[in-house]
Amino acid sequence: xxxxxxxxxxxxxxxxxxxxxxxxxxxxxxxxxxxxxxxxxxxxxxxxxxxxxxxxxxxxxxxxxxxxxxxxxxxxxxxxxxxxxxxxxxxxxxxxxxxxxxxxxxxxxxxxxxxxxxxxxxxxxxxxxxxxxxxxxxxxxxxxxxxxxxxxxxxxxxxxxxxxxxxxxxxxxxxxxxxxxxxxxxxxxxxxxxxxxxxxxxxxxxxxxxxxxxxxxxxxxxxxxxxxxxxxxxxxxxxxxxxxxxxxxxxxxxxxxxxxxxxxxxxxxxxxxxxx
Amino acid sequence: xxxxxxxxxxxxxxxxxxxxxxxxxxxxxxxxxxxxxxxxxxxxxxxxxxxxxxxxxxxxxxxxxxxxxxxxxxxxxxxxxxxxxxxxxxxxxxxxxxxxxxxxxxxxxxxxxxxxxxxxxxxxxxxxxxxxxxxxxxxxxxxxxxxxxxxxxxxxxxxxxxxxxxxxxxxxxxxxxxxxxxxxxxxxxxxxxxxxxxxxxxxxxxxxxxxxxxxxxxxxxxxxxxxxxxxxxxxxxxxxxxxxxxxxxxxxxxxxxxxxxxxxxxxxxxxxxxxxxxxxxxxxxxxxxxxxxxxxxxxxxxxxxxxxxxxxxxxxxxxxxxxxxxxxxxxx
Numbered sequence: 001x002x003x004x005x006x007x008x009x010x011x012x013x014x015x016x017x018x019x020x021x022x023x024x025x026x027x028x029x030x031x032x033x034x035x036x037x038x039x040x041x042x043x044x045x046x047x048x049x050x051x052x053x054x055x056x057x058x059x060x061x062x063x064x065x066x067x068x069x070x071x072x073x074x075x076x077x078x079x080x081x082x083x084x085x086x087x088x089x090x091x092x093x094x095x096x097x098x099x100x101x102x103x104x105x106x107x108x109x110x111x112x113x114x115x116x117x118x119x120x121x122x123x124x125x126x127x128x129x130x131x132x133x134x135x136x137x138x139x140x141x142x143x144x145x146x147x148x149x150x151x152x153x154x155x156x157x158x159x160x161x162x163x164x165x166x167x168x169x170x171x172x173x174x175x176x177x178x179x180x181x182x183x184x185x186x187x188x189x190x191x192x193x194x195x196x197x198x199x200x201x202x203x204x205x206x207x208x209x210x211x212x213x214x215x216x217x218x219x220x221x222x223x224x225x226x227x228x229x230x231x232x233x234x235x236x237x238x239x240x241x242x243x244x245x246x247x248x249x250x251x252x253x254x255x256x257x258x259x260x261x262x263x264x265x266x267x268x269x270x271x272x273x274x275x276x
Numbered sequence: 277x278x279x280x281x282x283x284x285x286x287x288x289x290x291x292x293x294x295x296x297x298x299x300x301x302x303x304x305x306x307x308x309x310x311x312x313x314x315x316x317x318x319x320x321x322x323x324x325x326x327x328x329x330x331x332x333x334x335x336x337x338x339x340x341x342x343x344x345x346x347x348x349x350x351x352x353x354x355x356x357x358x359x360x361x362x363x364x365x366x367x368x369x370x371x372x373x374x375x376x377x378x379x380x381x382x383x384x385x386x387x388x389x390x391x392x393x394x395x396x397x398x399x400x401x402x403x404x405x406x407x408x409x410x411x412x413x414x415x416x417x418x419x420x421x422x423x424x425x426x427x428x429x430x431x432x433x434x435x436x437x438x439x440x441x442x443x444x445x446x447x448x449x450x451x452x453x454x455x456x457x458x459x460x461x462x463x464x465x466x467x468x469x470x471x472x473x474x475x476x477x478x479x480x481x482x483x484x485x486x487x488x489x490x491x492x493x494x495x496x497x498x499x500x501x502x503x504x505x506x507x508x509x510x511x512x513x514x515x516x517x518x519x520x521x522x523x524x525x526x527x528x529x530x531x532x533x534x535x536x537x538x539x540x541x542x543x544x545x546x547x548x549x550x551x552x553x554x555x556x557x558x559x560x561x562x563x564x565x566x567x568x569x570x571x572x573x574x575x576x577x578x579x580x581x582x583x584x585x586x587x588x589x590x591x592x593x594x595x596x597x598x599x600x601x602x603x604x605x606x607x608x
Contacts, residue, residue, distance in 0.1 A: 175348040
């Protein structure tokens with residue numbers, strides 16, 4: 001018998017869901033409306049919700065002061081580049097862990113995950129010095145490299161989980177059919193794992209796009225991404241709330257849209273295998 | 277050509293020895309069945325031949341060539357899996373064509389071979405479907421098609437029919453046997469079903485705990501089982517075994533009588549018993565008889581006999597067909 005849910009319970013949960021969603025969304029909403037206010041109105045007390053004088057000046061001011069498009073371009077290069085590089089390394093790694101595990105595989109997986117538990121500041125000085133000596137400071141390839149490294153454990157873990165769901169018989173059939181390792185991975189494993197690979201790719205692009213600590217520490221003018229772009233608006237010349245909001249909005253807009261359009265894929269990918 | 281020779285093959289997983297030491301000689305064109313209870317190492321042995329597992333020691337020869345260290349892709353064998361193992365993202369056509377693509381065959385030739393295989397296996401109208409849109413029997417046919425197009429040296433079947441229903445299983449059994457007669461290629465077939473083994477094989481390898489108990493033709497195994505294990509495993513229903521003084525009368529540690537080798541009477545005979553369950557199959561009737569002092573016996577009698585629970589019967593084993601075994605279980 002199907003479980004019956006009373007109407008009042010349904011209404012209760014709907015309201016609760018909306019309240020939580022709005023609560024989570026409120027900072028973004030506040031940023032959105034503030035971006036179209038004048039600086040004076042942005043800091044007015046009591047605050048206004050919708051802008052009394054609607055203005056686009058903040059956006060032009062932001063672009064004039066600091067090159068948005070250059071930073072956005074850098075963000076795209078770093079997030080997409082680090083994701084692709086990560087996948088190239090992670091697919092074979094996850095293959096070997098899922099299909100040719102050794103005694104140490106579980107330990108290696110745990111060790112990789114444990115690196116994500118370490119505070120980044122803990123390795124700031126060595127990484128900074130290495131970057132300085134290798135002349136990687138404030139370069140796009142340096143930033144792409146560090147972004148790949150910090151997200152690699154997550155990519156490998158996600159792919160490992162997806163690959164575990166693929167019956168090993170099918171890969172063995174490919175081997176019997178004359179497929180060498182490369183063909184086994186490219187013709188059989190990857191096409192079967194497309195949903196998993198796609199959601200790994202999306203999640204990693206989002207993580208790399210939003211990463212701030214290393215971006216801000218390892219770049220200045222040339223290779224700065226959008227996170228560095230926002231932070232450049234926050235301090236020195238006092239608090240320009242409206243301009244900061246405009247800058248933030250510009251920085252998060254692309255990734256917000258990407259997340260919005262791919263949410264189905266993301267949710268499916270993240271829950272893949274949770275229910276067999 | 278496709279002769280397969282195993283020389284002192286050993287396989288261990290860590291501390292656990294699955295196959296202690298097996299030597300076998302499989303002739304070109306032969307249909308050999310590996311049969312045994314689950315966990316006897318028959319699938320492992322097949323995977324060693326396929327190259328999907330590495331031997332711990334020993335040699336595997338294909339047409340006299342040592343392939344012990346060759347990867348599966350280089351052995352020129354084809355395998356049909358229990359789970360079919362079709363590529364779910366490819367159409368039936370692409371599934372069958374896959375091994376040919378891997379062999380870098382020209383497209384025109386691939387098309388010709390795929391069409392031929394599809395016609396042989398009645399898959400013509402399904403070529404553009406995905407595997408998930410096929411029934412179990414059709415899927416297994418695609419798997420067989422994928423195996424035959426590449427004209428392998430030998431076919432390896434790993435319990436290919438266990439996922440099918442009973443009626444389909446009988447059909448596919450015939451189809452595979454016919455295929456073997458057509459192609460005359462070596463086939464190794466793994467099953468736990470001794471009926472499949474008896475009906476399909478030229479020769480049967482009976483495995484138990486990683487050891488070959490006997491290697492011979494189906495009738496050899498039935499008529500001259502090497503030991504008690506083979507005697508009990510081959511034949512359906514199972515052979516009846518009697519130990520103790522009754523066996524001692526025949527100068528044996530234990531004796532065996534097949535259910536079909538009893539004379540049945542309601543008035544007189546060697547062993548008296550009471551019918552427990554009578555299974556009527558129409559053509560035959562299987563009686564489970566509780567004998568006085570010798571335990572439960574299965575008796576096969578013709579289908580017209582009507583016995584019911586509680587009837588008293590006398591069983592007399594056919595004296596020329598009593599199997600005798602020593603204390604170690606070896607046939608005397």
